[in-house]
Amino acid sequence: MTEYVKVALMGSGYAGKSTLIKLLTDRVEKLECNYQPTPGMNCGTITIDANTKVSLIEMGGQTHFEFLWPDFMRGSTMVVVVTESNPKAVLKTRQLLEKYKDQLSGMKVIAVANKQDIPGSMRPESVQDLLGVPTYGMIAVDPKQRLNGYKLIVNGLREMVQVAA
Ligand SMILES: Nc1nc2c(ncn2[C@@H]2O[C@H](COP(=O)(O)OP(=O)(O)O)[C@@H](O)[C@H]2O)c(=O)[nH]1
Ligand SMILES: [Mg+2]
Numbered sequence: 001m002t003e004y005v006k007v008a009l010m011g012s013g014y015a016g017k018s019t020l021i022k023l024l025t026d027r028v029e030k031l032e033c034n035y036q037p038t039p040g041m042n043c044g045t046i047t048i049d050a051n052t053k054v055s056l057i058e059m060g061g062q063t064h065f066e067f068l069w070p071d072f073m074r075g076s077t078m079v080v081v082v083t084e085s086n087p088k089a090v091l092k093t094r095q096l097l098e099k100y101k102d103q104l105s106g107m108k109v110i111a112v113a114n115k116q117d118i119p120g121s122m123r124p125e126s127v128q129d130l131l132g133v134p135t136y137g138m139i140a141v142d143p144k145q146r147l148n149g150y151k152l153i154v155n156g157l158r159e160m161v162q163v164a165a
Contacts, residue, residue, distance in 0.1 A: 005160075006075055007157070008073050009080045009082055010080070011081050015089070016138075016140040021044040023140050025044030041065075069103070077157060078107065086121065087122065094130055108156060110133055110134045110152070113135050116137045117139045
């Protein structure tokens with residue numbers, strides 16, 4: 001029987017969450033998830049192995065959707081915080097992590113320092129210093145980054161669930 005692992009994507013609007021889901025989502029089994037797409041959320045599925053699929057749930061980044069976040073976070077195995085890689089965006093992301101630290105405590109949290117293609121971007125290590133969670137560089141608009149993004153999710157989950165991949 002297929003087990004679904006829920007991974008929630010959070011972060012400010014425009015960080016690249018939808019783009020990351022598009023990059024990672026199965027082409028064959030699009031939008032196979034238990035959630036109805038509603039304003040404020042987006043969803044995609046990744047197949048990890050014969051028994052395991054990951055539901056990627058994007059939490060709408062605009063402030064007026066933020067009230068939904070605690071519900072989305074509940075039951076997630078991992079939360080991926082997506083941020084643009086400029087100082088202003090990273091500081092805003094740090095504030096979000098601080099604001100939701102109670103909901104996030106005890107959860108696996110990683111960050112994606114997205115838009116590394118933009119000249120002058122902060123390096124993932126610098127972003128990690130500010131955010132205090134393991135941070136990985138990403139260019140979500142680049143299809144060549146698909147495997148990289150996939151590995152990031154699978155490795156993040158490895159210690160949380162048994163995966164054969
Ligand atoms: N240059 C660049 N643009 C990106 C990247 N990822 C996303 N974008 C763009 O940033 C904008 C916001 O992305 P979106 O995925 O809608 O952000 P969301 O609000 O977090 O879901 C879109 O115009 C994307 O094409 C990236 O890695 N590099
Ligand atoms: Mg979006």
